[in-house]
Amino acid sequence: MSTKHDEQPSAAGLPAAGAPRGRRRGRAGKGDVQGTKRLAALLLSPTLLVLALVIGYPVLAGFRESLYARGEGLDDQGFVVEGDRFVGLGNYTAIFQGDRAEAFWNAFGNTTFFTVTTVTLETVIGVAMALIMHQMFRGRSIVRAGILVPWAIPTAISGLLWRWIFQADGAANAVVREQILWTADGFPAKMAIVIAEVWKTSPFIGLLVLAGLQMIPRDVYEAARVDGAGPVQRFWRITLPLVKPALLVAVLFRMLDALRMFDLPAVLIGVNQKSVETLTMIAWFEASNLRYGSAAAYATVLFLYIALIAYLFVKLLGADIIGEARQHRAGAPRGRRGRKKVAA
Numbered sequence: 001m002s003t004k005h006d007e008q009p010s011a012a013g014l015p016a017a018g019a020p021r022g023r024r025r026g027r028a029g030k031g032d033v034q035g036t037k038r039l040a041a042l043l044l045s046p047t048l049l050v051l052a053l054v055i056g057y058p059v060l061a062g063f064r065e066s067l068y069a070r071g072e073g074l075d076d077q078g079f080v081v082e083g084d085r086f087v088g089l090g091n092y093t094a095i096f097q098g099d100r101a102e103a104f105w106n107a108f109g110n111t112t113f114f115t116v117t118t119v120t121l122e123t124v125i126g127v128a129m130a131l132i133m134h135q136m137f138r139g140r141s142i143v144r145a146g147i148l149v150p151w152a153i154p155t156a157i158s159g160l161l162w163r164w165i166f167q168a169d170g171a172a173n174a175v176v177r178e179q180i181l182w183t184a185d186g187f188p189a190k191m192a193i194v195i196a197e198v199w200k201t202s203p204f205i206g207l208l209v210l211a212g213l214q215m216i217p218r219d220v221y222e223a224a225r226v227d228g229a230g231p232v233q234r235f236w237r238i239t240l241p242l243v244k245p246a247l248l249v250a251v252l253f254r255m256l257d258a259l260r261m262f263d264l265p266a267v268l269i270g271v272n273q274k275s276v277e278t279l280t281m282i283a284w285f286e287a288s289n290l291r292y293g294s295a296a297a298y299a300t301v302l303f304l305y306i307a308l309i310a311y312l313f314v315k316l317l318g319a320d321i322i323g324e325a326r327q328h329r330a331g332a333p334r335g336r337r338g339r340k341k342v343a344a
Contacts, residue, residue, distance in 0.1 A: 059303065066091050066296035084293075091297035100294070106274060107282045108305075113190070114278065115258040118197045123251055125198065126205025131239075133206065134213045151203040159267030162196040166268070185273045193265055193276055197258070205250040212246030213239070252313055259306050279305075 068084045069091065095104045133144050150158070165171045166182035173179055182192040216239070224234050240247075262280040269276045271285065283298035 062296045062303075063300050065292055066300050067293070069293045070290060087293065091293050092301070094294070095297055095301065103277070103282055104279075104298070104301075107277045107279045110190075110276060111259060111261065111278045111280075111302075114193060114197070114261055115255055117194050118201070118258055119251060119254050121194070121198045122202045122205050122254055123247070125202040126250065127209055127247070129202060129206030130209035130213055130243075133210050147206060148203050150200045151207070153200065155200065155263045156267050158196060158200050159264050162192065162199075163268050166192050183269055185269075185275050187275065189269045189273065189275045192268060196268060197261070197264055200264075201254060201257070205247075205254060208246050208250035209243055212243040216242050248317055252310065255309060255313065256306060259302070259309065 067086060067088060069087045070084050094100050129147055133140065133147065153161075163183060167173075168179065168181065170182075172182060180188050182188045220238055220242075221234060224238055229237065260280055261278050262284065265273070265276040265278060266281060271277075271281060279298060279302045283295045283302065286292075286298060287295035
């Protein structure tokens with residue numbers, strides 16, 4: 001009887017023996033995931049430490065400096081105080097509503113104008129350059145090298161070159177056949193900055209868009225031609241949607257660079273010119289006059305402005321790669337649960 005009982009396995013015993021194995025596998029899987037996360041954190045820790053030192057500390061130090069004022073002043077009792085004194089948000093109040101408000105809003109308007117104008121023109125011209133460089137024709141390598149020459153020239157050298165072109169007896173006035181004071185204070189100075197900036201940085205957008213164009217398979221265009229799509233339809237329905245990720249990255253980089261514009265206006269037109277003064281130029285001017293608290297306040301406001309523009313740009317144009325990854329991770333468990341129910 002006992003031998004018979006040992007030879008006949010019970011059906012109820014099989015799940016009971018398998019259940020601990022499943023739990024052990026689940027615990028082992030969780031342990032592997034936690035170990036992978038710890039390893040990733042350990043490998044990323046040197047990079048995060050360096051970023052904290054070279055980015056986080058200067059930002060915090062600049063914000064702290066903006067809360068102080070250096071020089072002589074009077075305290076609440078009327079005594080003369082020398083050195084650094086804590087003024088709280090006094091530097092920010094002076095920027096927006098005080099004696100420096102007019103200079104700030106002028107620089108803010110110039111910075112925004114240069115960013116919107118130059119980036120818009122650079123995007124249109126850069127996409128056109130990429131489409132030309134992407135075509136098959138004789139001498140294409142020479143055209144590609146020639147288009148990238150302006151981007152390779154240093155900005156200071158480019159400013160000196162355009163300053164010579166925009167002189168009263170320079171090539172610009174010879175072309176328009178009028179005597180325009182391009183390098184003087186006024187609207188022509190703004191146009192000179194826009195022309196020089198667009199000439200220099202349009203190849204950057206063209207280069208990134210060209211990289212995106214080369215990733216598009218030729219079969220897609222062939223299929224569109226067979227279906228009767230014309231060149232305009234192929235551009236709007238195929239080229240532009242597929243090249244959008246590269247184009248968004250190029251435009252974002254150019255926006256961040258244009259918001260920090262300093263060297264080109266300073267070399268081409270000069271400093272302390274009201275029509276071309278940007279936020280970086282006014283911050284530099286304050287620091288050169290040993291008003292470090294005010295300069296740090298300008299820099300902090302510019303940092304927040306750039307961060308806001310970048311955030312809105314990424315969110316509004318749908319380039320939030322991190323957000324898409326989170327949605328995929330959140331949707332994955334639901335998909336697995338759904339497959340289990342179907343299998344059941």
